[in-house]
Amino acid sequence: MVPTKRRHDWATIPNFLSLVRILLVVLFCVFYFNQNTQWVALLILIVSGLTDTLDGYIARHYNQVSNLGKVLDPFADKLFTLSTVICFSLSGFLPWWITGVIIIKELIMIFGGLFLYKKVKGIIPARWYGKVTTVLFFATFILSLFFELLNIEKHVLTIIVYVLFCTAILFSLFSLVSYIKIAVKMNKEKTTKGKDTK
Known part of the structure; x- marks a missing residue:
């Protein structure tokens, strides 16, 4: 007997955790702009980072990978x-120049992904460098806000923030170039396959 596909393959724990992370975005913005609750905002960053790690682990090890999850998690x-960077x-x-670089990179990833899906009807699966980039950014957010809340000297804080964010940005640019190479390869294979079928 041919196994049937689950009727609701979107109803998975990883997808639920991704939805929770989206909700936490709103809560982070609310608590961050109140000086009395910025420690709560820091806690939200930590919880969000943990849910991101957890949903990927569950999806891979318990066979809960879904098409929705492939879009929802990176979104x-x-x-x-x-x-987070806009709030900062x-x-x-x-x-703002750091935020601008990050925004441009993310927009390229978003519109590039949409263009690729339209061209080849495919989604680039998550790669290790993509997940490392996400971990680096979450670690940068958490450490930056933590050091800010410690009220350390401004020039020391500035150096720490610059080092953390520049490291994360450099790795994210490497990730962007790697994804572009994969996208070009997928598009080329699709074009070649289309010619062969004619």
Whole structure:
């Protein structure tokens, strides 16, 4: 007998965790802009980072990978990344040029992914460097906010933030180039296959 596909393959724990992470974006923004609750915002960052790690682990080890999850997980990551850096810049904590670089990179990833899906009807699976980039950004957010809350000297804090964010940005650019190479290869294979079938 041919096994049937689950009727609701979207109803998985990883997808639920991704939805939770999207909800936490709103809560982070609310608590971050209140100085009395910024420690809560820090806790939200930590919880979000843990859910991101956990949903990937569960999806891979318990066969709960779904088409929705392939879109929802990176969407939640990008939403959290963009929301966090914008909040940091609006509060004057992070220079806008750093936020601008991150926004441009994420927009290229988003529109590039949509273009690729339209061209080849495919989604690039998560790669190790993509997940490492996400971990680096979450670690950067957490450490930056933690050091800010410690009220350390401003010039020391500035150096720490610059080092953390520049490291994360450099790795994210490497990730972007790697994904572009994969996208070009997928598009080329699709074009070649189309010619062969004619």
